[in-house]
Amino acid sequence: MxxxxxxxxxRRFIKNVDNFHVLEYARDISVSPEYAEKxxxxxxxxxxxxxxxxxxDKDHSAIIQAGAMQWMAGHVKAxxxxxxxxxxxxxxxxxxxxxxKIMKPEYVGDGCLVLEPTYKYILLxxxxxxxxxxxxxxxxMFLACDSNVKNKVTARKNISSAFFGGEGMFNxxxxxxxxxxxxxxxxxxxxxxxxxxxxELKIDGSLAVCWSSGLDFTVEKTTKTLIGSTVSGEGFVNxxxxxxxxxxxxxxxxxxxxxxxxxxxxxxSSKEDLSDEED
Numbered sequence: 001m002x003x004x005x006x007x008x009x010x011r012r013f014i015k016n017v018d019n020f021h022v023l024e025y026a027r028d029i030s031v032s033p034e035y036a037e038k039x040x041x042x043x044x045x046x047x048x049x050x051x052x053x054x055x056x057d058k059d060h061s062a063i064i065q066a067g068a069m070q071w072m073a074g075h076v077k078a079x080x081x082x083x084x085x086x087x088x089x090x091x092x093x094x095x096x097x098x099x100x101k102i103m104k105p106e107y108v109g110d111g112c113l114v115l116e117p118t119y120k121y122i123l124l125x126x127x128x129x130x131x132x133x134x135x136x137x138x139x140x141m142f143l144a145c146d147s148n149v150k151n152k153v154t155a156r157k158n159i160s161s162a163f164f165g166g167e168g169m170f171n172x173x174x175x176x177x178x179x180x181x182x183x184x185x186x187x188x189x190x191x192x193x194x195x196x197x198x199x200e201l202k203i204d205g206s207l208a209v210c211w212s213s214g215l216d217f218t219v220e221k222t223t224k225t226l227i228g229s230t231v232s233g234e235g236f237v238n239x240x241x242x243x244x245x246x247x248x249x250x251x252x253x254x255x256x257x258x259x260x261x262x263x264x265x266x267x268x269s270s271k272e273d274l275s276d277e278e279d
Contacts, residue, residue, distance in 0.1 A: 001074050003112060006053070017124040018146065019055040020179040024048055025117075049117040052144060052181050054107075060178075061108040063151075064115060064144040074111015106147055115144065120183040123209075127180050130245065133214035134175025137182060141209070146178025154213060173213045184209060186249045194246045201246055202237040212244025 007013060010029055015022045025048050031039045042048070054062045056076050069078070107113050127135060127149050136154060145151065154173040174180055184191075191209060194201050202222075211217070218239050240246050 001111065003073060013053075015122075015124050017126055017179040019057075019060045020124050020144070020146075020181055021053040021055075022122045022124060022181075023051045023053050023114075025050070046187065047119060049119060050122050051117045052115040052122055054113040054115075054144065056107055056113055057110050061106055061147040062113060062144055063104050063106045063147055063149075064113075065142060066104055068115045068143065069105075069107070070114050070116045072107065072111060072113045074109065076107055076109040076111040076113055078105045078107050080105065108147075118183060120185060121187045123182040123184050123188055125180045125182065125210075126178075127174050128177045130175075130212055131214065132175070133212060133244075134173050135180075135210050136171045136173050136213045137210045138206070138208065139171065141182040141184060142172055142174075143181040143183050145174060145180040148178040149174055149176045149180055175213065182210070184249070186251050190251045191247045191249050194248065195244075196240065196246070197243050199243075200239055200241045202239050203246075203248060204237050206238070207248045207250060208238065208240070209247045209249055211240055211246040212242075214242060215244040215246070216241045 006023070010027055011023055011025045013021045014024045025043075027043045028039055028049055051070070054060075054064075056062060056072075056074070122143065125135070127145070134150075142151075152173050152175075153170050196215065202220075204222075218241070219236050220239050221235065222237055
């Protein structure tokens with residue numbers, strides 16, 4: 001099998017981690033005339049289509065988000081990824097608490113797997129670099145991972161972090177060895193990495209994209225007194241303590257250029273409707 005024209009002058013691989021590759025469309029020429037102008041300016045602002053391409057072989061199978069496959073070549077087949085009734089029950093519970101799709105198919109064999117295009121940014125991570133405890137990711141970011149990567153649900157250690165932290169009661173924890181692909185609203189170069197060594201990080205809002213699972217996460221008031229919180233204009237902050245890393249996005253989608261919050265804009269990936277939602 002040989003795949004030709006996967007890369008050309010309009011699309012190319014922009015990042016590779018092991019057998020995971022991000023294919024980015026520098027410009028989308030498969031566009032109808034009425035949307036050509038909008039497509040042009042979108043590409044100038046780095047709003048582009050991206051696809052995840054995964055090489056599958058005997059040492060590397062892939063677990064992906066359900067419904068994400070676009071095409072595959074070679075001797076590649078999808079399996080349910082269920083190893084008995086106990087595994088089914090466990091994954092059902094996991095999907096319910098994380099608001100994620102229950103079944104994540106596993107693709108095995110020998111060939112190439114290509115996922116559906118997205119306008120979001122695809123972050124490729126070598127999960128082994130996050131240490132033995134692994135990494136915890138924000139809800140809805142998981143796209144795919146190598147089958148050698150273990151994924152499990154972690155619960156908040158206290159009620160305050162669940163109700164006031166904006167990160168949910170449960171999150172997905174990834175650990176082991178292999179590549180992980182995450183969908184993010186902002187490009188990787190806009191993310192700020194904070195490395196903690198028995199220290200603490202306080203964030204106003206749910207700006208953390210992912211963090212070391214070994215960190216202690218709580219939600220606290222900015223000051224110890226009610227008057228102090230009123231004067232500072234801040235209420236609760238997310239606090240990460242211990243040794244590890246946190247990736248946060250200060251330019252998270254939904255912030256206006258002036259810094260004030262605004263309604264999020266959405267872009268339909270279909271060519272029939274690329275318009276923004278009305279404010």
